[in-house]
Structure formats: structure tokens, C-alpha cells
Amino acid sequence: VQLVESGGGLVQPGGSLRLSCAASGFTFSSYYMSWVRQAPGKGLEWVSEINSGGDNTYYADSVKGRFTASRDNAKNTLYLQMNSLKPEDTALYYCAACHGTWGRGTQVTVSS
Numbered sequence: 001v002q003l004v005e006s007g008g009g010l011v012q013p014g015g016s017l018r019l020s021c022a023a024s025g026f027t028f029s030s031y032y033m034s035w036v037r038q039a040p041g042k043g044l045e046w047v048s049e050i051n052s053g054g055d056n057t058y059y060a061d062s063v064k065g066r067f068t069a070s071r072d073n074a075k076n077t078l079y080l081q082m083n084s085l086k087p088e089d090t091a092l093y094y095c096a097a098c099h100g101t102w103g104r105g106t107q108v109t110v111s112s
Contacts (some may be wrong), residue, residue, distance in 0.1 A: 007019040007022075032051050090111070
């Protein structure tokens with residue numbers, strides 16, 4: 001069972017990034033998936049959740065209207081489209097399956 005995030009990087013304020021999370025070793029299409037982040041020196045912050053079919057999504061107030069979660073169950077991949085990025089979005093971003101598996105994270109840095 002494995003989750004591998006990718007797509008992080010350095011971006012200027014106002015820019016965009018798309019994170020991906022490749023899943024393997026379990027029936028991806030059966031599980032709710034989440035994105036969670038951890039800013040430097042801070043605790044974990046839940047960002048978004050998407051249901052197994054991909055037709056229901058939920059967001060933290062801090063990212064609502066700027067981030068969009070989606071999934072491609074045929075490709076066993078979860079996505080997080082991040083627009084209008086702010087310096088306070090700087091964090092290590094994890095994807096997590098509702099059965100408890102987490103990836104190792106991908107770093108997002110928003111800075112000019």
C-alpha cells in the first residue's frame with residue numbers, strides 16, 4: 001500500500017500548482033481521500049477531502065475557492081489544483097487515504 005505525492009515546488013504569490021498523488025496496493029476507487037498540510041513549525045492542517053466517486057469535495061475555509069481536489073480512479077491518482085497561492089500556503093502537503101495510509105509529502109513554497 002503506497003501513496004506518492006508529486007508536483008510541489010517554488011511558486012510566486014498568485015501563482016498556481018497542481019499536486020498529484022499516485023496510489024498503489026489498494027482499491028483506490030473505494031476510498032475517500034484527503035489532502036493535509038503542515039507549515040513550518042506548525043501542526044497538521046486538513047485541507048480537503050474527496051469522496052470515492054469524486055463527485056463530492058470538502059475544503060478548509062483557508063483554501064475554499066482557491067483549491068480544487070479531483071481524482072481519476074482509472075489512473076489511481078488524486079489531484080489538488082491550487083490557484084491564487086499565498087505565502088501562508090507554504091507547507092509540506094500530504095495525501096492520505098481514509099484507511100490510514102499517508103504519503104511522504106511534497107513541499108510547496110510560495111515566495112517572491
